[in-house]
Amino acid sequence: MLGRQKMHFKPSGWTPRLINSLKEMGIEATPDDIFQDDDFCETFLKTIGWPSLESLDFSDIEGAEYVHDLGEPITDELRSRFDLIYDGGTTEHVFDIAQAFRNVDAMLSENGIFISCVGADGWFGHGFYQIGPDIPWRYWVASLGYDMLGCWTFSRKGQHPPRPIEDPTGNPRGGVHRYDQPQFIFYVVQKKKRDDDPKQVIQSHYVDY
Known part of the structure; x- marks a missing residue:
């Protein structure tokens, strides 16, 4: 896990809602x-x-x-060490976010899974960056060859169902979406065996330029 994540459950009704949701999934x-x-x-x-x-x-x-500072290359101790890495809001606070992503790739073992849930829109000033669909689709999938297991946005207050985010490659305006509330982007990708070097990372809007 990148950073230790805290439970932010301030509204009084959230705890019973979570307990009920877990019960529906068979978890008492x-x-x-x-x-x-x-x-x-x-x-x-x-x-x-x-x-x-x-x-x-x-x-x-x-x-x-x-x-370890994720803005610096990882040590050999961490290479291929983990089969699952969760980013619940850490990478957007690393100035060299590209190096942070390269570190995640290096720390994952083959077939390892990366889960990310970070601010996508409406988080002005929260971190150095807000993440759009080109990160999961153009970096993890197109450049590194990961399998996409799922990608969605959802509102900070959870008032609307999650919105599936498809590969923006080939769309006239790439991955542009408009929202009226702060959004998270939640995606899950799986590392596959890679024999070649990563491909150049090109934003979806400019692939055919």
Whole structure:
């Protein structure tokens, strides 16, 4: 996990809604199965079936197992070490975000999965960047050869159903979408065996130029 993620459940109705949603998925849970004293998310992720978790951060202030600046190339210790990496809002805070993505690729083992949920629109000033569909589709899929397992946007307040985001390549205006509320982009990609060097990363709007 990139950074240690916290549980932000401020509205009082969110906890029972989550417990009911888990029950519909066959997971019986109480608040003690969801929350932990330090507000981080490991208890919740363990409850819903995630594997053993380790975190990487640029300092040890929040107790991450690995300390590394994602803006710098990773060490050999981390290469191909993980079969799943979750980015719940870290990469947009790394100035050299391209290096951060290259590090994720390097840390994943073959067939490893990368899950990202970051700000897509309406997050002005939150991080260095807001992420559009060209990152999952043109970088992870077209350049690195990953399989796309799913890509959606959804509103910050969860008022509307998630919106599927298809490959923007070949569209006249690429991946342009308009929203009236702050949005997250959530995508899941899987690393495949790669014999060739990564292809040049070209934004979808300019592929045919």
